[in-house]
Amino acid sequence: MAQQITPPDELWWLTFNQFLIGALVLGTFVSIVFAYFAIRYWEKKVKPNEAEVVLGPGRVAPGTSKIGWTRYTLVVTGIIVTLLILATFPRTDYVEASPPETDLVIWVTAFQFGWEFEYPNGKKVVNTLVLPTDTVVEFKVVSRDVFHAFGIPEIKGAKIDAIPGILNSLWVKTPSEPGELNVVCYELCGVGHSLMVGKIKVVPPDEFQAFLQST
Amino acid sequence: MSSLRSWILRWLTTTNHKDIGILYMVTAMYFFLVAGTLALLFRVQLAMPESNFLSGKAFNQAVTVHGLVMLLWFLSPIQFGLANYFVPLQIGARDLAFPRLNALSYWLYLFSGLLLIVSFFVPGGAVDGGWTLYAPLNTAAFSPSKGFDLAVLAIVMLSAAITLGTVNFMVTIAKMRAPGMTWDKVPMFTWSILFTILMMLLAFPALAAAGLLLLLDRLLGTTFFLSVEGGALLWDHLFWFFGHPEVYILLFPSLGMLADIISSFTGRPLYAKRFVLVAFMAATVLSYIVWVHHMFITGTSLLVRKIFSVTTALISIPFEMATLALILTLYKGRIRYTSPMLFAIVSIPLFIIGGATGVFNAAIILDRAFRGTYWVVAHFHYIMAGTALFAVIAGLYYWFPKMTGRMISEKLAKIQLILAVIGINLLYFPQFLLIDMPRRVFRYDYAPEWITLNQLSTVGAFIFAASFVVALIALIHGMLRGRPSGDNPWGAWGLEWLTRSPPPPHNFDGQPVVTRDGRILIVPEKTLEEQGVDKVISGEAKVSVTGVMTPNGTAGHQSPSHAHGHAHGHHGSMEPMMLALGMFVAFVAMPLGNMALMALGALVAFASIAKWVLDEYRGRFSEPEPRYREEFPFVGIDKFKVGLWTFIAGEGFLFGSLVGAYIFIRTRSPAWTPGIELHDVAIGLFNTVVLFTAALAMGLAYYNARVGNVGLQRASLAFALALGLLFMFTKAYEWSKFAAEGYGLTSTMEAQLYYTLTGAHAAHVLVGVLASLYALARSLRRPYGPQDARTLLYIGIYWGIVDIVWTFIFPMFYLI
Amino acid sequence: MARPQLKWAANPPIAYFLAWAFLMFTALVEVYFVAAGLTYNTLVFVTSVGIVQSSVIALIFQHLREEPQSVKAFPLGSLVMLIILVSAAVTSVLACTPYLG
């Protein structure tokens, strides 16, 4: 079941790479034009008949409206940028909505300075969360005092604000291999902000069940 | 000795735009040193994952003060220092429209910055909530330090300074351009300042409103930002409604400088200038509707976020237009790589990097990873410490000869440039790769893979800092030992180069005129009278040209005696400085609860205002408006009226933000008691009648001044004054009645909003009362006649805004 | 310069009195309707009254009626921005999930 679900971070990387390609293509194009002009029209390189100096002492620059091929560049970039953004919307909907299937719901309460996690069976832990591998987990994130942001640096896009009076949610798919993830606060919340680091231990499902039943 | 005294006195009392420009720049550089030093401190801390160099508290203070000072007390002010100096020169004006107000802006700016610096030394230490001051951490419940209070006071004080500045620049640029300097010919730097103040005009009132509400929370115990009805999201909206325009406020003047400088050193006018202007306009408008992109992971409505995601993506297009235009200006040019040009050129690729990463941030799904990380830090530093700052350096070096008559050493400038380019890239590029690392942490022992990148960054920071040490040497060396520059060492275009270096107090030895084909003539005013301005502009008139370059590149000068008629009174004035100083003392004392000191400060401030008004009353300092000028689209409209309406737009937005806060809080309070059950409608209605009648009285006063009926003029003014007082009295009665019933400022959310909004309104009524009192006194001594009746019109316009606000506040609190 | 002078003779204080009377009247009507519960939607009602009253004040007492577009642009421009700010802020919070646990 959970195997078929696309994890949000996969979509994040897909989107990021698309943007990166767009930025590199356009950025390189603009940079090359820039570098070429900057060298080509340098007074030590430019031939006298190539330069058309029209502005100098005792004059003000007129308002020019020649735009030439720039307009096409603008239109093309406009289209590219808009398409890039619009293309993210279905993915945005996917990651922002509740997961297609939820295996586990964890309540996260941020406080100065730490994290309290609550399992569906009422079990509460502080700062160290144990999760099973390959599982869709939905976090319900709230704050007890100030503005925090709950985030898992190892999973791209796994981040949501923890705001007093507001319930936010976030879902991830845990890695298929056992291991350790960090939980980090991404919004300055006071002197202890830097120390507001928790751990997520990702363990095989049977180990997780054992942990859940233990007191 | 006495020359030292007069030197000091001159700088304390100056109202000349060039002096004030210098003051701005020097002060901004001082704040830059402070903020830069703080940055080095926290970069040292971050070089090791578990360093104990700074405590958590000190680290937070360092990043917070660094951010606030760099943005609000360094970058913008140094740009406005240049604007103060060069906007009037570029458009051929003799000063800003309101020189004394300009001085006041400066002193408020200086003392507001000092307030922030002082905050390090008060109990609890300096502000440490991050430059965005997020709620509810910013409330006294979580951050009780007195330094935090001072920081908020500083922000409010600065907002006042900036609002006054917007009025001044608005009127100057719109109405004081030299004949022939039509909008099409206005240089890009001046244009960019115009767009900047348009953004400031609506952005800073939102910040001021947020700051005022926060002060009430912190000092008087309200809970706007502590309660869940207002709280974090209310702050987010108000702050970022200011915050996003603010980032363009920091960028635009730099883009303007880049355009003018690159034009100068290529000999080409800015490519497609009209389209660039359209792009600037578009970016100005769009800047107001992108702020939610700072709130992509707060869980606000997805639809709203998507709309803002699209607007954010779209805003990159005007900036692309600007970048392409700068690049294409090089085309067919003859590029001279002087030091200003080198800095200008380098800022372009930095802008490409910063702008491209901005588009990444615009995608909601991507921003989930970026938000709160070093990626964002890298993004905006490429633009602000890169493009914007490099352009400022280019501008400083470009105009340095004009300001001092001396050249900067090219060699030092080039050393600085190399250090700066290496430094900034080493400093910020690794931060893009630190995409997972949270901002504002002083330890990261759980992630060893971040160590090397941080260390590179720290090394970069020191190299970058070294470049500014070189800059300082270059500036001081230039000032003391620099080669004399002559009037136009760069062979640059534009009006500012057609006068002496440094320029005389009245700027030009004659009246600058721009001909239709773009030549600049500096002609005696007599010539304009004889030949007619239009003919001079069209180039038909024969004028003895005095301002065109002689072949060796210096301006041909008239003897100064020709210009004598223009050397208008540059009266020094102590009041701006004293007023700001008084506020400073009062504000320092306020959070400390030192009543005596507070009273002293307030006394000094009020005395300065009184003195100022007295001068006005006696008609001193009246600046004649220039005789020949371009003033479209405000032809024939008095400068005070343009200034007043500009100011009112800002005031309206301040109230608008407060009303917005009310609507926001109320939408989130399901169990709200309607005002009609809480407050006495009869009292409210009575005050409505009083206010509307006061508007009528002011209207009649104006009318009777126009038609010369002195008796009715005075009677109307007295009536308006009486009504204003009656309003205040009724309000006081109502408040004391409530207080007696135990319905105080902090009782309920309803009460908090009621007292805050009606209080803010009553404060404006008070100003109206004082203005009417002034008018009545003036009228009793010297009745207003048709020639100066406009003063009464302006007071009437002010009463009008007080009334308009009331038409909304009244139903908000008494009816619904 | 090119602008025609205000014709004061043709603009007697009658306009002020009319505007004042109108404001008085609307203020009374507003209170009466709300107090007597005659409004269909009180919020819309009082907002409309506020807008009408403000326009009268702006046009007559602040003389915007006689000003060129360039001056009218100040209040109008800021009004538009204000509407955007408030509506975006309010719509964005209406969709938040409150949590009072």
Ligand code: HEM
């Ligand atoms: C191409 C145009 C730009 C776009 C599309 C853009 C987009 C964004 C977005 C979406 C964010 C929010 C990121 C986050 O916090 O998660 C952001 C942050 C920021 N941007 Fe830009 N930006 C652009 C240009 C600029 C410019 C020109 C400046 C400054 C002159 C600037 C300064 C900032 C600052 C200061 C922040 C961070 C504020 C903070 O959280 O402390 N940006 N930008």
Ligand SMILES: [Cu+2]
């Ligand atoms: Cu935190």
Ligand SMILES: [Cu+2]
């Ligand atoms: Cu922004």
